[in-house]
Each structure stands twice: as C-alpha cells, then as structure tokens.
Amino acid sequence: MAAVVYFVLIPMTYACTAIFIFSLSWHIVRVVSGLRISLAGSVGPEKRPKFWGSLVESLLFLKIIKTHPVQWFLLILFHITFLFLIAGHIELIGHSECLQIVPHEIFLGAGFIGLVLLVNLSFFLFRRFHSPIREMSEPSDYYILILLILTVLSGSQMNLARSLYGYSTMSVADYRIFLSGLTTFHPVVPDVIQSGDAGHSILLIIHVLCANLVFALFPSSNLVHTILTVPLSRLQRH
Amino acid sequence: MSYKPVKMKKRNPDPGPGRSGDSPSLTGAEDVVARAIQGLGIMHATACMHCGFCADTCHIYLAEPKLENIPAQKFSEITRYIRRRHTLSGRLFSRFVKNGELTQDVLRKISDAVYGRCTACGRCTLQCPVGIDLREIIRIGRKMCAAVRQVPEGLQRTVDNQIQTGNQMAIPREEILSTLDWLAEDLKMEMKDPSIEIPIDQPGKDFLYLINPREIKFFPLSLLSAAGVFHAAGASWTLSSRWFDVTNYGFYAGDTPAATELTRRVIEEAVSLNVKEIILSECGHGYRSFRWEGPHWIGQEYPVSIRSVIELLDEFIRAGRIRVDPTMNPERTTLHDPCNLVRLGGIVDPQRRILRRTVGDFVEMTPNRENNFCCGGGGGMLSMSEFGDVRVASGKIKADQIRATGAKIVATPCHNCADQLIELSKKYKLGVEIQAVVELVYNALIR
Numbered sequence: 001m002a003a004v005v006y007f008v009l010i011p012m013t014y015a016c017t018a019i020f021i022f023s024l025s026w027h028i029v030r031v032v033s034g035l036r037i038s039l040a041g042s043v044g045p046e047k048r049p050k051f052w053g054s055l056v057e058s059l060l061f062l063k064i065i066k067t068h069p070v071q072w073f074l075l076i077l078f079h080i081t082f083l084f085l086i087a088g089h090i091e092l093i094g095h096s097e098c099l100q101i102v103p104h105e106i107f108l109g110a111g112f113i114g115l116v117l118l119v120n121l122s123f124f125l126f127r128r129f130h131s132p133i134r135e136m137s138e139p140s141d142y143y144i145l146i147l148l149i150l151t152v153l154s155g156s157q158m159n160l161a162r163s164l165y166g167y168s169t170m171s172v173a174d175y176r177i178f179l180s181g182l183t184t185f186h187p188v189v190p191d192v193i194q195s196g197d198a199g200h201s202i203l204l205i206i207h208v209l210c211a212n213l214v215f216a217l218f219p220s221s222n223l224v225h226t227i228l229t230v231p232l233s234r235l236q237r238h
Numbered sequence: 239m240s241y242k243p244v245k246m247k248k249r250n251p252d253p254g255p256g257r258s259g260d261s262p263s264l265t266g267a268e269d270v271v272a273r274a275i276q277g278l279g280i281m282h283a284t285a286c287m288h289c290g291f292c293a294d295t296c297h298i299y300l301a302e303p304k305l306e307n308i309p310a311q312k313f314s315e316i317t318r319y320i321r322r323r324h325t326l327s328g329r330l331f332s333r334f335v336k337n338g339e340l341t342q343d344v345l346r347k348i349s350d351a352v353y354g355r356c357t358a359c360g361r362c363t364l365q366c367p368v369g370i371d372l373r374e375i376i377r378i379g380r381k382m383c384a385a386v387r388q389v390p391e392g393l394q395r396t397v398d399n400q401i402q403t404g405n406q407m408a409i410p411r412e413e414i415l416s417t418l419d420w421l422a423e424d425l426k427m428e429m430k431d432p433s434i435e436i437p438i439d440q441p442g443k444d445f446l447y448l449i450n451p452r453e454i455k456f457f458p459l460s461l462l463s464a465a466g467v468f469h470a471a472g473a474s475w476t477l478s479s480r481w482f483d484v485t486n487y488g489f490y491a492g493d494t495p496a497a498t499e500l501t502r503r504v505i506e507e508a509v510s511l512n513v514k515e516i517i518l519s520e521c522g523h524g525y526r527s528f529r530w531e532g533p534h535w536i537g538q539e540y541p542v543s544i545r546s547v548i549e550l551l552d553e554f555i556r557a558g559r560i561r562v563d564p565t566m567n568p569e570r571t572t573l574h575d576p577c578n579l580v581r582l583g584g585i586v587d588p589q590r591r592i593l594r595r596t597v598g599d600f601v602e603m604t605p606n607r608e609n610n611f612c613c614g615g616g617g618g619m620l621s622m623s624e625f626g627d628v629r630v631a632s633g634k635i636k637a638d639q640i641r642a643t644g645a646k647i648v649a650t651p652c653h654n655c656a657d658q659l660i661e662l663s664k665k666y667k668l669g670v671e672i673q674a675v676v677e678l679v680y681n682a683l684i685r
Contacts, residue, residue: 034278041277043530045584054369061367064291071291075367135305136288220327225285225368232282232369 002194005201008209009178010187016212023219027227035231039238047237054233078120084113092172093179106172107159114156121149144221147210154207161203170201264340266385268323271316274378275324282370283317284325286310292362292372297611297635298355298628309362312351313375315344316382349388352379352492354625357617357632359577364609373582380492389491392622396487397496404503405483407451414479417454421462429466429685436465437476444474445515446508447547448484448528450653453519457653463680464519464547470683471559475517481507484524485654489531490618497527498535504528508542515543517550520674522576522616522652525583546579548651551679552588555595562596562682570599571678572645574636574659575610576652589651589675596682597649603639611635613650615658630665633658637666651675 065072088108125145128137174190181188193201292309293299299307322328322338360373399408422436453461468475481503488496508516518524525546533539554560579585593600614633648670659672
C-alpha cells in the first residue's frame with residue numbers, strides 16, 4: 001500500500017504534470033502559429049475592438065448572456081470559483097502575502113469554493129442526462145466531469161473535515177511539506193500520510209489521483225477550450 | 239485577357255481541393271483537412287464541449303428538433319476524423335478503433351449534413367461560448383465533398399452550368415439581349431423618357447452592374463427598377479453580356495477552383511470594360527463571395543472597387559441624387575436580412591436607411607440584423623431538390639417572424655432569399671409580397 005501511495009503522490013504526479021505542461025505548451029505554440037496563419041487568410045467584415053473585444057467576450061461568456069441567463073450565471077460562477085481554487089492551492093504550497101491581502105484561513109473560501117464547484121459540476125453532469133445533450137455527449141465529456149467531481153469532492157472533504165468536525169491529524173503544514181517538496185523537486189510524503197493512520201489521507205490520495213488523471217487527459221480532451229476560446233474569438237473578429 | 243496585379247496583404251494560399259474528376263479517391267478530402275489544419279481553423283472543432291447552446295440558434299433544428307440537426311452534430315464526423323488523424327491520442331489509438339475513419343460512407347454522411355441540413359448561415363457561431371466558427375467547419379466539410387465529387391447533383395449541375403455558360407441558369411446570350419431590349423422599351427414608357435437605354439458592354443463607364451440571372455428569367459422588374467433608378471441618378475453604368483452573373487455557386491458547393499474561375503472572369507471583364515467599380519445586384523452570397531472571399535481566392539486585391547447596389551442606393555439618396563417619397567409605398571413593409579449580406583457581409587444599416595426613406599410603414603422583424611434567422615433557402619438549398627422538404631420546413635421560423643410583423647410587403651436584398659420567401663408565403667399562407675429593395679426605391683422615385 002505504501003508503494004501505491006508513494007507512486008500516486010510522487011512519480012505519477014510528476015509524470016502527469018509533465019504531460020500537462022508539455023501538452024499545454026505545445027497547444028499554445030500550435031494556437032499562436034495557427035492563429036497567425038488563420039488571421040492571414042481570414043475574410044469578412046472586421047469587428048472592433050479586436051483583442052479586448054475577444055477577451056471580454058470570452059471571459060464573460062457574453063454570447064450566451066441573453067439567451068441562457070441561468071447557464072451563463074453558473075458558468076461565470078464556475079470559472080471564477082476555479083480561479084479561487086488555483087489561488088487556494090498556491091497558498092498550500094507556501095505563504096503568499098499578496099493572496100493574504102484579505103486575511104483568511106487556509107484553505108481559501110471557508111469551504112464554499114468546493115461547494116460551489118460541486119453544485120456547478122453536478123449541474124453540468126446532470127444536464128448531460130437530458131436530451132439532446134445526452135445524445136450529443138461523448139464518453140470523454142462524462143469521464144472528465146466525473147474526474148473533476150471526484151477531485152473536488154475529495155478536496156472539499158479534506159478541507160471541511162478540519163472546519164466541520166475538528167479533524168486535525170493532517171494539518172496545513174503537512175500539505176505544505178508535501179506540495180512544496182514537489183515543487184522544489186525534493187519530494188517528501190509526510191509520515192502522517194505514508195503511515196495511513198491519518199484517516200483522511202485516503203482522500204488526499206484520491207484527490208491527487210483524480211487531479212493527475214485530469215492533467216494527463218487534458219491534451220486529448222475538450223478541456224483545450226481553456227486556451228482556445230480567446231484566440232478563436234479573436235479570429236472571428238480578424 | 240489579364241488585369242494588372244495589385245500588391246496586397248499576404249494571405250493564406252487556399253488552392254482549394256482541385257477537381258478530382260469522377261475519382262472516388264478520398265485523397266482530395268484528406269488534403270482539404272490537412273491544409274485546413276495548418277491554421278487555427280479546423281483544430282477548434284476538437285474543443286467543442288457538446289454544450290448544445292448552438293441548437294436553438296439553428297432554424298433547421300428549431301423547425302425539426304432532431305439530434306442530427308444540432309449544428310455541433312453536423313460536423314461530428316469531421317471532428318472524429320480530425321481527432322483520429324491529426325491528434326496525438328488519435329494516432330496512438332487509431333489502430334484499435336474504427337471511429338473517425340474516412341470512408342465513402344462517412345463522406346456521404348458529411349455531404350448530407352453540410353449540404354442538406356445546413357445553410358451555412360453562421361447563426362450558430364454567434365452563440366458558441368467556446369468561440370468555435372461552426373460555419374467554417376461546415377465549409378471545410380463542403381470542400382471535402384467537392385474534392386471527391388460528393389456535391390449533391392442539383393448544386394453540382396448549377397456549378398457546371400455557371401462554369402460552362404457563364405451564368406447559373408445557362409441562359410443563352412440572345413435571350414439575355416432580347417430581354418434587355420424589351421426591358422429598355424418598357425422603361426422608356428414607364429419613365430416617359432425615350433432617351434433611356436440599358437447599356438450593354440459599354441466601356442469607360444463608372445460601374446459594371448452584375449445581376450442575378452433570375453432577374454432576366456423571373457424578376458425582370460428588379461432589373462428594370464435598377465435601370466430606372468440609375469437613370470434618375472444620372473449614373474454612368476453598363477451591363478456585361480458575357481460575364482454578368484453576380485452569383486457564385488462554386489462558393490456554395492465548396493468548389494474553390496470553380497469559385498475562383500467565376501470571380502476571375504468578372505474581374506477581367508471589369509478591367510476590359512475599363513470601369514472604376516463593380517456594383518453587385520441584390521444578392522447575399524454574391525456579395526460575400528465577391529466582396530470578401532474573391533480576393534482570397536485569386537490571391538490579390540481587385541484592381542477595381544466592389545460595392546453592393548444597396549450601398550449605392552443609400553449613397554444616391556443621402557447625396558440627393560435621387561428624390562424619394564415614402565408615401566408611394568404606403569403598405570406595412572418588413573425587412574429580411576440575408577445572412578451572407580448582413581451577418582457575414584457586414585451590410586447592416588444601409589438597407590434600413592433606404593427603407594426608412596422610401597417606405598411609409600417600416601417594421602423590423604424580431605430578431606433582426608446579425609441575429610436574424612436564415613430564410614432556409616441559403617447555402618445553395620434552392621438548387622438541391624433532394625432537400626426541398628427540409629428547406630420548406632425550416633422556413634417556418636422565418637414565416638412566423640414575418641407573420642408577427644403584420645407586414646404586407648417583405649423587402650429583401652437577395653434574389654435567392656426572395657425565391658424562398660415567395661415559396662414560404664404560399665406554403666404558410668402569409669399573403670405577403672416579396673420585393674427587392676431597389677423595386678421599392680423605384681416605386682418611391684419622384685420623377
């Protein structure tokens with residue numbers, strides 16, 4: 001069991017992160033060069049402002065704000081919450097003054113971030129059970145959503161355990177040892193996790209496993225929309 | 239005959255699929271995708287989240303809510319092929335799965351989707367939160383089909399007509415000249431001016447006027463009106479008896495070499511007649527193809543400028559070159575926005591300014607402008623009898639829009655749309671008259 005735990009937390013994390021970073025870089029290079037070629041060949045009336053227009057349109061989902069206001073609200077909420085989630089993980093790596101402008105406990109959001117994400121992801125998943133989205137969906141649409149739900153669920157539970165029922169065996173310091181070790185290439189699995197005595201350490205392992213799989217599947221899934229949306233909107237404006 | 243090349247911004251060379259004769263080889267279709275994949279273009283198909291937001295933007299889906307009518311579904315076969323052939327994971331696992339293989343059967347499915355269930359109106363693109371240009375993917379699908387001669391028979395026949403005879407309806411030159419002759423006689427009587435003529439092949443004029451062959455055959459009043467308005471404005475213009483066709487069915491078919499040839503002929507004719515400008519008759523896809531796509535196809539900017547007659551009429555009215563009286567058109571009139579002219583062409587306000595000056599009671603449809611629904615007759619649908627049922631059924635959305643305005647006249651700056659709207663009026667008992675914008679201007683002329 002210790003070997004499995006070690007494999008998931010260290011080598012697999014490095015491998016999946018490497019896949020994610022290389023594929024993301026490849027996609028970015030591909031998008032930049034592709035955008036240049038496409039812009040040279042684009043035809044039709046221009047729409048201004050080109051860059052800022054595409055940025056605002058993409059980030060605020062302006063295309064569906066009038067026609068699907070409920071989905072628009074949930075999408076906006078989901079993406080904003082995702083940004084908070086990233087900030088929260090940065091704070092788990094090490095102390096950040098700028099993120100503590102508004103003083104708060106770690107993890108950021110007092111449990112609400114995970115809750116909001118879960119509500120959103122569940123909505124996105126259950127929406128797929130209804131026609132015609134059900135027939136349109138491909139297997140990858142489901143497994144990415146399920147992996148994200150499992151990641152958020154296990155992550156939220158780790159956070160809520162401390163605030164809701166005073167769980168304190170695994171502290172923020174333990175997470176920091178683990179995450180800062182990974183980022184400085186001196187990986188350490190804290191004893192409290194490795195020993196399996198911590199109870200909730202299994203949640204950390206599920207959390208990391210699912211997150212690793214999301215990272216690894218990123219390049220072959222439609223999650224590439226994260227880096228395509230702004231360039232595509234820009235292309236439509238020429 | 240050749241015209242002087244003009245330097246222009248370097249564009250992405252798009253030699254098109256090439257006409258592959260009757261060869262069933264799929265190489266042409268594969269080449270189309272391989273070329274498209276170089277740009278950002280088709281790669282974005284793989285980013286589709288299958289969210290379904292595009293569904294309720296499509297008039298074909300709204301009229302018949304079936305899975306295969308959802309815009310994102312229409313290119314699903316193309317996306318599968320791209321994933322299999324042009325992504326790392328696809329290449330790694332392609333030997334284990336058949337999904338995404340390009341076969342004659344798959345191409346037939348693509349052909350059915352891109353020609354028979356889509357008018358390439360681009361409305362779905364307006365609502366894709368990821369920013370996917372769904373219309374562009376549909377066009378790539380059409381290019382794939384054109385490369386392997388999978389274009390529906392009616393549309394292919396029209397392209398061939400246009401290439402072989404110079405006009406999509408294959409009207410003989412003698413018939414054209416005789417029609418123009420009696421139209422000129424009619425105009426003289428209507429305007430009570432024996433000096434009026436319809437100039438043909440006259441060099442050195444300000445502009446060459448391109449018309450839709452349907453104006454010669456079925457809508458001569460539209461051509462008569464244009465000639466009358468040009469006369470009233472004191473315009474210097476000419477028609478060509480050789481290359482006069484404003485339409486470009488190569489564009490509809492996805493047959494880039496044919497589209498290029500049709501564009502090149504007209505530009506050369508304009509140069510040979512030594513005109514300063516080409517004015518395009520009321521035609522949505524004609525405007526899109528000549529104004530926007532043409533320079534891309536022939537690889538250089540035109541030596542003459544290009545405008546729609548709508549822009550010219552707007553200029554005549556605003557400059558006071560013609561005087562109009564809106565009481566001459568007292569009936570309630572609404573406006574249909576052709577997709578290729580408005581959403582994809584950028585001509586949005588001139589026709590509205592014209593109608594406000596020439597019509598007594600002008601009302602907008604809802605939605606309108608760039609958000610307007612396709613009439614159902616776009617994308618070459620009118621030439622493909624095999625998809626007639628889909629075309630008429632999908633026009634119900636437009637019919638409902640028209641009915642809601644309470645209008646008696648529907649103005650549309652596109653003869654293709656006019657054909658469809660006439661059929662919709664009969665089918666859905668709208669009791670409306672369809673008129674070109676120039677006809678309303680002619681009616682309102684203070685002579």
